[in-house]
Each structure stands twice: as C-alpha cells, then as structure tokens.
Amino acid sequence: MEFDEVVKGRHSVRDFDGTPVPEADIRSIVEEAGLAPSWGDAQPWRVYVATGKVMQQIRSAHEKSVAEGVRGHSDIPTTHRVTWGKQLRANMAAYNQLTNNLPADAAQSSEEKACLRQEGKDGQDAINSAHLQHPQHSQNGAADGRPAHPAPIAISNSRLFNAGTVMYVTAQKHINEWHLLDLGAFEEALVLSAKNRGYDTMIAYELVRYPEEVRRALDIPDNETLVIGMCIGHATDAPINDLRVHHMPVDQYLTIRS
Numbered sequence: 582m583e584f585d586e587v588v589k590g591r592h593s594v595r596d597f598d599g600t601p602v603p604e605a606d607i608r609s610i611v612e613e614a615g616l617a618p619s620w621g622d623a624q625p626w627r628v629y630v631a632t633g634k635v636m637q638q639i640r641s642a643h644e645k646s647v648a649e650g651v652r653g654h655s656d657i658p659t660t661h662r663v664t665w666g667k668q669l670r671a672n673m674a675a676y677n678q679l680t681n682n683l684p685a686d687a688a689q690s691s692e693e694k695a696c697l698r699q700e701g702k703d704g705q706d707a708i709n710s711a712h713l714q715h716p717q718h719s720q721n722g723a724a725d726g727r728p729a730h731p732a733p734i735a736i737s738n739s740r741l742f743n744a745g746t747v748m749y750v751t752a753q754k755h756i757n758e759w760h761l762l763d764l765g766a767f768e769e770a771l772v773l774s775a776k777n778r779g780y781d782t783m784i785a786y787e788l789v790r791y792p793e794e795v796r797r798a799l800d801i802p803d804n805e806t807l808v809i810g811m812c813i814g815h816a817t818d819a820p821i822n823d824l825r826v827h828h829m830p831v832d833q834y835l836t837i838r839s
C-alpha cells in the first residue's frame with residue numbers, strides 16, 4: 582500500500598470478526614514496530630499476544646469484572662477528565678457528541694443480529710442488559726474518570742471488541758514519561774504496519790483496565806508495567822466501524838515561524 586493510504590485508511594475498529602491473525606503476520610508486524618526510535622535506543626517495549634483460548638480466558642474475566650462493576654485500575658494511572666486542558670476537553674466533547682449519535686444497535690454486525698433473531702432474542706433486550714451492566718452506567722457514573730458511554734461504545738468495550746487477537750505492550754519497571762513517548766512511537770508503528778498488511782486495529786485503555794486478568798493469562802512478570810493493548814483483525818459490518826472522528830485541521834496545532 583502507498584504510505585498515504587495506510588495513514589489515511591487507519592481508524593479505530595470496535596467490532597472484529599474474531600478471526601485470529603496468523604503467527605507469521607504477528608511476527609512481521611511486531612518486528613517492523615521494533616524499528617521505532619527510542620531514547621538512547623533503550624527499546625522499552627515487550628509484546629505479549631493473546632489469541633485462541635488465552636483470548637477467550639481474558640475476555641471472560643473482563644466481562645465478569647465489567648458485570649460486577651469493578652472500577653478500572655490500569656498500571657498507568659488515569660486522571661479525571663476535568664483535570665485535562667481546555668482544547669483536549671473540547672476535542673473529547675466533539676467525540677462524545679459523535680458517539681452519542683450512534684444508534685443503540687451500532688455495535689451489532691448483521692451476523693450477530695441474525696444469531697440473536699435465531700435464538701429468539703430481542704436485539705434491544707440484549708443491548709439493554711449489556712449496556713446497563715457496564716459500570717460507566719452504574720451509580721458510580723464516571724468510573725475511571727471517563728464519562729458515561731453511549732450503548733454501542735459500552736457494549737463493544739465490555740466484550741473487548743470481539744477481537745480474536747490482542748497485542749499487549751509492556752515495559753520494564755520503572756517507566757518514566759520519556760519511555761511512554763518511545764512506546765507511543767512503537768504503538769503507532771504497530772497500527773501502521775498492521776494496516777499495511779490489510780489488518781484493522783483498535784488501541785484501547787479498556788484492554789488494560791483490569792491488568793491482573795491479562796497478567797495471569799499471559800504470565801507477565803511483576804517487574805513489567807502493562808501499558809496498553811491493541812486489537813488486530815478484520816472489521817465486521819457493524820455500523821460502529823463506520824465511525825470517523827474529527828481530526829483537527831493542521832492550522833489548529835501547527836506553528837511555523839521563520
């Protein structure tokens with residue numbers, strides 16, 4: 582693919598068809614991301630990939646924690662959004678407005694809808710129960726400093742986007758803010774390399790919200806910080822995957838002085 586196509590074609594996908602990614606592609610993508618720059622060439626990244634039964638185990642544990650209303654406690658601390666800068670909050674408000682306008686069943690693919698019909702289930706009932714189980718909608722409201730999510734976002738997040746393969750990125754303790762910059766470069770290289778090979782991706786805090794379930798399933802040592810996760814695979818036809826957010830016009834964040 583042309584580089585432009587890769588960069589412009591990438592967007593977050595929130596419902597995957599669950600097909601696992603072949604090991605050879607995983608290796609190539611991670612190897613390419615490993616060419617990312619880092620301070621002093623420290624290369625703070627480690628990657629653990631969950632697929633098959635291990636992925637199922639993580640998803641079940643996650644759904645249970647969500648249903649029980651367990652508050653998120655990622656290794657990298659979150660801060661409440663009210664403490665974020667003005668421009669950041671304005672961008673997030675625009676994003677929230679877009680997601681609030683999604684139809685309630687936007688996270689369901691046509692295949693899922695057909696399955697629900699076959700099981701004699703009412704699609705709306707399934708949405709209501711999954712939605713209400715998500716702690717963002719509990720009495721605690723903005724758990725983890727996040728605002729209440731609209732139904733399709735809550736549903737897709739709580740089932741870890743139905744991904745068949747997730748790449749978890751960790752770093753040796755103790756990481757500092759410069760290491761996070763290196764890891765951001767690594768993560769962007771991962772999504773672009775994946776896109777170049779025809780894969781969709783989803784970077785999400787939700788994947789590391791309950792770190793112990795991921796550590797247990799992947800045997801991640803205690804001296805590593807679980808930083809972020811990325812789903813990889815193929816998008817379904819669920820309308821949520823058509824969501825295109827607003828990216829700021831360049832003049833809003835670029836200054837050139839000569």
Ligand SMILES: Cc1cc2nc3c(=O)[nH]c(=O)nc-3n(C[C@H](O)[C@H](O)[C@H](O)COP(=O)(O)O)c2cc1C
Nearest residue numbers: 591592593676734738784785786787788809825826
């Ligand atoms: C570090 C990070 C964490 C994110 N966490 C979540 C998440 O937990 N749930 C979610 O639905 N989206 C999450 N996102 C996706 C963002 O909402 C998305 O990247 C942003 O809206 C821009 O949209 P785009 O990726 O389609 O361009 C996360 C993205 C990043 C980079």
